[in-house]
Amino acid sequence: AQGVPPNPQAWIVTTARRRAIDRIRRTQTEQRFAPQLAPRPVVEPEDTGDDELRMILLCAHPSLSPETQVALTLRYVGGLTAAEIARAFGSTEATIAQRLTRAKRKIKDAQIGLPEPGHIHDRLGVVLAVIYAIYNEGYVTTSGPLSRFDLSQEGVRLAR
Secondary structure (H helix, E strand, O other): OOOOOOOHHHHHHHHHHHHHHHHHHHHHHHHHHHHHHOOOOOOOHHHHOOHHHHHHHHHOOOOOOHHHHHHHHHHHOOOOOHHHHHHHHOOOHHHHHHHHHHHHHHHHHHOOOOOOOOOHHHOHHHHHHHHHHHHHHHHOOOOOOOOOHHHHHHHHHHHO
16 A cells, blocks of 8 residues: 555565464364354254244245245234334335235135245245344334334244
């Protein structure tokens, strides 16, 4: 930034030494936290004993649009009102209410159920988006109190 340093050789040696120290520290940190960061096996919904997680997986059926999947889950798992969901989507309450009604009808008519064992990955993106939305609504609510700790806790519990 300021041109050639007064002693380029010393500058290069110092820079190399610092990079080597950074690399050693990074490796040590990776080794220390590797067990905690290791991917966990995917748990099938039948194994969890968690009704909320089963409901999220049900609402995340691929035949529903992603917006509908998230809205439906926020309503019936997260317990958010249509008005809160509408604010989160930047939509009107009537639009969200209609979307929820159509989704419930489609689930009933198509007899949509839980994914087959081994097919959770197809719905995982929507499940994670919903869990994030539940946590986020609890952290900074769109209406009412400044935060809803219960929703944040539920988001963390579902993520685990």
